[in-house]
Amino acid sequence: MRTLGKHLTVDMYGCSVDSLNNLEFIKTAILAAVQEANLTLLNLSYHQFEPQGVTALALLAESHMSVHTHPKLGYAAVDVFTCGDLSRPEKAVAVLKSFLKPEKTKTTNIMRGDFGSQKDMKPRIKVSIAPLRRVRNTSAKVWRFLRNK
Incomplete structure (x- = not known):
């Protein structure tokens, strides 16, 4: 079945401290990523934390x-996170990497809305009775041994 969207989460390690604390730099990086990935920007919201840190959120169509x-x-x-066939979240991530220049990255690709079959949607609970059976059998053997003595 076709998925509804692609969701990339990326942990970037070893980035420059100066660039990570520069609000204008982060805004420029996001705007470049939006343009390169063929995305439609609806709103850009951001906050500079004290003493350091930036959060920026681009609301996209x-x-x-x-x-x-x-x-x-x-x-x-x-x-x-993008929906639609024309958007390229991988390209947006590549642009952000080129701006932030991390030494190491960890990327997780999540396919959103992948419903699969009805069987896939049911919770899977796996219960094994074997350990309980082994305990019962062992205790029965011990009682038999003690009775025969």
């Missing part, structure tokens, strides 16, 4: 993009 920075750690958490 296709969904959203967010950047949360932790300059003291050299870390940025990036989230790009």
